[in-house]
Amino acid sequence: QKEVEQDPGPLSVPEGAIVSLNCTYSNSAFQYFMWYRQYSRKGPELLMYTYSSGNKEDGRFTAQVDKSSKYISLFIRDSQPSDSATYLCAMDDGNKLVFGAGTILRVKS
Amino acid sequence: DGGITQSPKYLFRKEGQNVTLSCEQNLNHDAMYWYRQDPGQGLRLIYYSQIVNDFQKGDIAEGYSVSREKKESFPLTVTSAQKNPTAFYLCASSPGGGLQETQYFGPGTRLLVL
Numbered sequence: 001q002k003e004v005e006q007d008p009g010p011l012s013v014p015e016g017a018i019v020s021l022n023c024t025y026s027n028s029a030f031q032y033f034m035w036y037r038q039y040s041r042k043g044p045e046l047l048m049y050t051y052s053s054g055n056k057e058d059g060r061f062t063a064q065v066d067k068s069s070k071y072i073s074l075f076i077r078d079s080q081p082s083d084s085a086t087y088l089c090a091m092d093d094g095n096k097l098v099f100g101a102g103t104i105l106r107v108k109s
Numbered sequence: 110d111g112g113i114t115q116s117p118k119y120l121f122r123k124e125g126q127n128v129t130l131s132c133e134q135n136l137n138h139d140a141m142y143w144y145r146q147d148p149g150q151g152l153r154l155i156y157y158s159q160i161v162n163d164f165q166k167g168d169i170a171e172g173y174s175v176s177r178e179k180k181e182s183f184p185l186t187v188t189s190a191q192k193n194p195t196a197f198y199l200c201a202s203s204p205g206g207g208l209q210e211t212q213y214f215g216p217g218t219r220l221l222v223l
Contacts, residue, residue, distance in 0.1 A: 008149055034211065043113075043199055043214035044152075088151060096167065097212065099151035 003027050006089055006100030015109050019076040023089035023100045026070065030091040030098070033065050035074045038086045038102065047087075048074065079107045112136065113215035115200050120220045122187065122194060130185045130218045132200030139205045141183035142212060145169060146197040155198075158183055159205075187220060195222050 006023045013019055021035075032051055036044035048063035050056045050072075056063045062075040072091075076083055084107050089100040113134045122128045134141065140159045144152040154167030158177040172191025177183055183202075187194045197219050201212040 004151075006151070036214075041197075041217070041219070043115075043201075043216045045214065046211050049211055090152075096154050096157070097152075099153075101149055101151040 001026060003093075003098050004089065004091060004100045007103055008101050010104035010106055012106045012108060013079055015079060015081060015107055017079050017107070019079050019083070019105060019107075021074040021076075021087050021089075021103050021105070023072050023091075024070055025072075025091055025098075027091070027093055027098070028070075029093045031094070032092040033063070033072050034090040034092075034097075035061075035063055036088040036090060038088060040085075044088055076105075079105075081107050081109045083107050113200060113202055113213060115198075115215040115218050117218060118216070120218055121223050122220060123223050125189045127186055127188050128220070130187070130198055130200075130220070132183045132185065132215060134181055134183075134200075134202045134215075136202055136204075136213065137180070138202035138213075139180070140203045140210075141177070142201040142203075143167075143173075143175065143183070143185045144199045144201065146199060146217075152199065155185065194220055196220060 004025045035048040038044040050063050053067045060077045064073040086102040088102045090097045116131045142157040143155040156175040158164035174186045199217045200215040203210040203212045
């Protein structure tokens with residue numbers, strides 16, 4: 001079993017839809033949770049960073065962490081074609097970041 | 110502009126050849142990292158360095174080597190011992206390598222085997 005599981009998609013939605021991206025994990029040592037966005041053939045860029053359970057909002061993006069269920073989510077409101085990318089969750093185990101495989105998102109105009 | 114640069118963008122390796130990927134940062138970060146990205150597998154850590162002249166193996170260090178002679182530079186050599194080197198290689202840096210610090214990534218180098 002992988003430490004971090006992420007549905008690879010692809011996930012295809014119409015413009016304006018609400019998108020939900022999810023990761024589950026098995027390691028209770030994970031303390032910090034991140035979401036990265038990666039456009040094709042580019043390096044990942046940090047979108048959201050959270051520590052505690054609960055929600056964190058930044059514009060159209062909301063990151064949610066549920067440590068009791070070992071489950072994190074990224075919600076994108078009013079999705080745009082420019083949101084089309086691969087979204088990677090990442091978690092810090094105290095020594096290094098552990099990444100999910102990434103979910104490919106396509107927003108159709 | 111502050112950031113991380115990687116070169117070349119594409120690199121071709123012949124059988125039995127060692128190749129070196131460049132990573133330079135001007136962010137004044139202490140820690141630097143090398144990852145390998147394969148389709149469907151996410152990023153896997155190859156090597157990392159938290160300070161000049163020191164580095165540690167990551168999860169998949171076999172067939173790779175690094176050096177950290179300068180704070181701003183962290184080159185990765187893919188040796189002939191790495192039998193499946195075709196991948197997208199990403200370099201990252203963070204201010205001090207601590208748990209709560211985020212990593213910033215370069216644009217990547219795609220390595221292909223001839």
